[in-house]
Amino acid sequence: MRSFIASLLLAVALPVAAQQAKPPELQPLPEPPPPPPGYELDPALEPQVTIIKRGTDTVEEYRISGRLYMIKITPAGGRPFYLIDEVGAGNFVRYDNFDTGLRPPMWVIFTF
Numbered sequence: 001m002r003s004f005i006a007s008l009l010l011a012v013a014l015p016v017a018a019q020q021a022k023p024p025e026l027q028p029l030p031e032p033p034p035p036p037p038g039y040e041l042d043p044a045l046e047p048q049v050t051i052i053k054r055g056t057d058t059v060e061e062y063r064i065s066g067r068l069y070m071i072k073i074t075p076a077g078g079r080p081f082y083l084i085d086e087v088g089a090g091n092f093v094r095y096d097n098f099d100t101g102l103r104p105p106m107w108v109i110f111t112f
Contacts, residue, residue: 035041050061056076061068071092074080083092 044065046064048063050063052059052061058074060072060074062070062072067088069085069088071083072080073083079096082095082098084095085092
């Protein structure tokens with residue numbers, strides 16, 4: 001009976017103890033410093049994305065240094081799919097998702 005009363009008092013006292021006063025006023029974070037010399041981003045290496053609307057479909061073309069390497073096609077009523085040039089030869093391969101299906105084996109070595 002004593003343990004029941006003690007647990008009941010503890011269950012009532014914990015929410016009261018968990019309440020705290022109003023949190024202190026928060027300050028915004030300062031802006032991050034610029035990158036050190038030699039680590040600036042090269043705009044030529046940033047992908048250039050061109051978005052084209054063809055009827056109800058949306059086509060996004062991704063280029064780096066002017067070379068087309070990926071196309072994302074989003075149909076109006078379907079899931080998007082990708083055409084990717086893996087080697088750079090201009091041959092595009094369709095990917096419905098980027099899941100390779102590779103699953104590493106996971107065996108139970110030891111249990112206790």
